[in-house]
Amino acid sequence: MENLDQFRKETKEWLEENCPPEMRKPMGPGDVVWGGRNCKFPHPDAKLWLERMGEKGWTCPTWPKEYSGGGLSFDENKILQEELMAIRARPALSSFGIWMLGPALLEFASEEQKKKYIPEIVKGEIRWCQGYSEPGSGSDLASLKTKAEDNGDHFVVNGQKVWTSYADDCDMIFTLVRTGPQEPKHDGISFLLIDMDQPGVTTKPIKLISGKSPFCETFFDNAIVPKENLVSELNKGWDVAKRLLQHERNMIAGMGLGGAGSAKKKKDQTISSGMATLAKTYVGEEEGKLANAGLRQKIASFDINSHAFSLTMKRASEESKSSNSGPSPASSMFKYYGSESNKLRYELMLEAMGTKALGWEGEGFGPAELAITREWLRTKANSIEGGTSEVQLNIIAKRVLDLPQ
């Protein structure tokens, strides 16, 4: 305990000294720092903040020190996050490298690969995107066809990936490719790290029902990939893929948080529900109660589920603290519940706001209202990306409940 108190004190002091004032202001939509070779910083302070946090390894606080991570324990990281929250510090770096690839590399990559790639992720030097889905391989991901052929000291990759978020701004793509066309489908897949800065790789943005989106199609046309970019063994990529998907699912599950439950009640503070506050603005109230009884009941149900869900995320993290096991098949439960809950959140906002949440652009609507319209449409993909809700339920049934095939 004493050590933790000391750690908190030092962390507080360090943050006070090193987190630039500009980085303690609320973030706008364009303020996310994604890193990468051509990283765009919204402000010079953002660059400084990333450099300082990256140097300490605190962009990836719990990763091992030997690969430039922060080397913090579960409890120390909790303190760091609390102190960052206390000064409302912006995240120094957001990236798929942190959320998805890094944890999988730490588990599956060779020593050389870890030494090369992990520090780049920590410091935000390389921006990664994910090449999993293909036009014909969505829920049935393992049927993927993009192929990598052995050509001596390198692979030659041909095929197409889809839903590659931010591919047009990324430096590298971690990709599932078919290397064993004769093998059963799960046993012929390899995990390759591909540099996108070459003529054989091109991208094209995808427009969604919500309008502009970060999603792209990515095409491989005789792309060249050195042999040392193969992670794990040849044809053993599915194990890496599954593990990485669990990390992705945990990340998406987090979107289901929010609402009355996630706001922790402090002494003498009244608790509020974001959804109810919004609804009161648009529907009005009578004697402190939301004026529309039917909507009030729906919001109460939503808040209760969202409260229960956030407690469950917390419980899972406390339980895994001792076993240090990382994500499990139960992460499918979080992905399922979190994404369904987030969809419901936006449906309820629409219900509360009526026509004000149905504007597309221009006059008659506030910017926040227009954003909600777009976000509502965007949430429809929550229960599709990273494995559909139905796929998650299949995984729970088979791998958690052990129901027969």
Next chain:
Amino acid sequence: MSLVLNEEQIFLKDSAKKFASEKTPTTHFREVRDSEIDNCYDDKIWQEMVSLGWTGILVPEEFGGSNFGVAGISSILEELGRTLTPSPLFSTAVVGVSLIKHASDDVKKDILIKVVQDGLRLCFAIEESNHHDPVKISCEAKKDGSDFIISGEKSFVIDGGFADKVIVACRTSGKEGTKDGISLFVLDADSKGLTITPTKMVDSRNAANMKFENVKVSSDTLIGKEDNAYEIIESVLDISRAAISAEMLGSALQAYEITLDYLKEREQFGSKIGSFQALQHRAAIMFSELELCKSCVIESITSFDEGGNDSERLASLSKAKVGEVFHLISNESVQMHGGIGVTDEYDIGLYLKRARVAEQIFGDSNFHKNRYAELTGY
């Protein structure tokens, strides 16, 4: 609050699990249910619970209890809920004891020691209508010198049919539907003028109606202050709501596990029915919902012992969520069992009946959703 149990609580839970599997499997519930006695109650089992110290878990050490806390007794109830163990443990050791803790020192000394040592049985007479409503109290206690005269009726008194002592919520002033003017008294079940009629509930949980006709009690039997018992009632109700949620979670988990086993063994169309996606998805959804219930229950039962300041809302969270999920699981379990699910021979139907009655105890999901919204400011 903690989201994991401590060693002491795990120990209590494990010993209750052992007790339930060895002494009170569902066959025990059936035996008592099908016997000729009015109440679904076995005194021998009750005395064994008493000798294990379970009635003293919420009792302070000075009165012979262990003071192991709400999380401790709730963990026991969860395990007993798995086998539908009939006993007045909830009404005595949770509701009754928590109320008596607010009584005068003399009353505490008199009653709590007997609860711990002899298994004196307590019950709480509060409800007056067919829905839980702790302010809808018209049963009247009129001052008469240093005594009070109680007249009125109470219903759905859990374990009221064979309790030794009755704690009754009465109106001493004010209008029905208001918090002010409510008082609590404790009296003997065989008091003159008190008629107790056991009501046979669908799940054989013990309940009773009570009629008070000019029942005279001394003002020494007041719990808390005259006219001002509402705060006590509400705080005890919250402990009780959290504890009964734990019992319901135990029953729901058991019903779910029985069903899961059945899905793995029953064959139709040449396959195990658990291989059908139509059933798999529903089973997976129930699994997820139960995980949420576990978190609500543990957060809520530990909040009382750890002095949290959100216990009220957590109690409503727990009772609302577990109520809904037990409801869902009880229905789905019967459906997934098919024909045998609606036979008395199979246990699964017992859980359906148990769910509906337990949902009503101290507020159903609608009541608690409304309360959760109020406590959250809308």
